[in-house]
Amino acid sequence: MAWSTLEPFDVSFFDTAPHRHSFPMDLPVAPQAVWAGLAGDTPLSWCRGLNAGRYTSPAPHGVGTTREITALRVLHLREEFVRWEEGTRHSFCVTQASLPLFRRFGEDYVVEPVANGTRFTWTFAFEPSPVLARPAALTDFPGRAFMKQLVNSTKRHFGAA
Template identity: 45%
Template sequence: MPKLAPTDETFLATAPKRFERTFAIARPAAAVWEDLTRDGTLDWCRALGSGAQWTSPRPFGVGTTRTARVLGLLAVQERYVVWEEGRRKAFVGESINVPILKRIAEDYVVEPDGEGACRFTWTVAVEASAVGKPGAPLNAAIFGSLFKDTAKHYGVA
């Protein structure tokens, strides 16, 4: 699988293209965190099929790996560079089977918001490769669908 350009957590703020959504969820932060770290997580996102698959054993932390498959065609191998148990996790892409991206990183932050509720902020940072630049509208649609499916999953408007 072709390697992506090396990157780190700073890319989340400096990427040429960022997608971000904050969800106000009527569930405790611990329950949402558990949902985001369970086997097959994100399986509610239609574009991800059966969800992202962990490729590291538990307990998870910095260095944990997983693979996400998008639309059944694209596979991204991910490595976590931030892991604050119960609150935040962020990964960088290490390789991709179709070289449409130069770099990708995602950040998941879950914060309590009163009793029995939380805010979940999902940030996606990408830099397209020369081959992938014409597909920018498709990327935006895919990330938009992930956010829409997540809102539906959590019963958020």
């Protein structure tokens, strides 16, 4: 498989990315259960459209940890974590992708306790590859629909849907 290399970034990209979508959701389970699903051996296994998620670096996991996952059976991603706050937050940047869709792409996961369980905020941040940068609506629409599918899968999995 040929790999496209993406540009690295630091955590400030999650505030400055040209395309940023944040999805806060309240889940009726303990924060530890949400964290276990995000950071466990089979991350995001409940999400329709994602599969084969696995860590490619040994535990314990933290900044610098690497992972691979497949989206929609055709987009293979290699990721590196740029933030890891055990139990509460982690963020990664994609380092390589099987399709040249992005210049930069990453996700930020925040897990916070609330009165009835957990608030999980899932943020997607990206800059499309130059070929896809215009028109922005064509770049953003399919991705946003897929993101909403991931959010809905998460809500169903944790009993919030």
